[in-house]
Amino acid sequence: MEVLDLDKRPKSKLELDPKWANICYTCGTCVSACPATGLVPGWNPRTALRAIALGLEQEVIDSKWPWVCTLCGRCQFKCPQGAELLKTFRKCRTVRDRDKVPGSLHKGTMMNIEKGNNLGIPRDDMLHLLASLGAEMEEDDEHASCPGFYVPVDQEDANIIVTMNSKEPFAEPDDMKFLWRIFHAAKESWTVSSTNWEGVNWGLFSGDDESMKIQVERVLENARRLKVKTILYPE
């Protein structure tokens, strides 16, 4: 086995302060706290943090550990030394090459940047779907029907602007009616934006801080443009 010379550790992509090697007591509290312990052979919060502290961070970045970890933060919460495990594991996602981000997270993030929602639903399709679901709400007899209901789009000066989760218009459109029925019963003044309405911020999950920020700015921009003071972000 090759001896690790701690003075010759490569420059950390994770920008982890070298003193972290001493902060972690290797007590294993994080391991006990973590429901993902045992799911990826060789890796758990402690071995991952130790490997990073010892200059072997690329092994952690290349492993599937940071992606099987759900970033729940229980390890960090329980750590008696205050090690920022959650932050470190998310950073491992950030520094991975974008074409190696597993699953559809990066693809969806790029789709969102380009088209305004993770699944690339066109504006006109969305407007017609909202109108059509609104008409169903007026007649729906499974639950109480809601005559007078429609989905207010781009309505200025509403009390609340609501983001939407693209999975719902795409696959489970009726699930949007739960929230709408509450607004109808409360006679709430609300609206949605016709563009950039996505509420699911996959940049958060893929570790893409720049895209995450763009998404947040869009949500804020919609509220400012329509002069709405409250953003409801049901994610």
Next chain:
Amino acid sequence: MAFGDHCGEMSRWITAQCCENMVEMVDNPVDNLCCGAGGGAWAGPYAKERIDFGKWKADQIKATGAEMVVAACHNCRDQIKKSLTKEFDLGIETKYVWELVSDSLVIKPWTKTEITKARKKRNAQFVRDGVDLEEL
């Protein structure tokens, strides 16, 4: 009724208003474990790990003996409803907290004046956006 999140007292209070018998998942919120689909895992390719992770949550849900579990998050709801219920034979109903509220509502119908006013605004919106109600 069991509430499955660590997202706060407000959702807990709302759930309690809709159900006569709400039970807590665990005594201490920090022990209310992640469902296993958080952090983007629901959209990720590691299904086996997601399900094995979710076994912890499935066991917690089972231990409540509840007939319905309420989630305040899309990922938790999908993981419990579409995956864990089947994988671990939970025999439980899963709802979003806002779905529970929606199902609990007794809606007072709007007056004719309110309906007419809303439809007028709706029609103006459809004209502006080029949506033809007849075509729907």
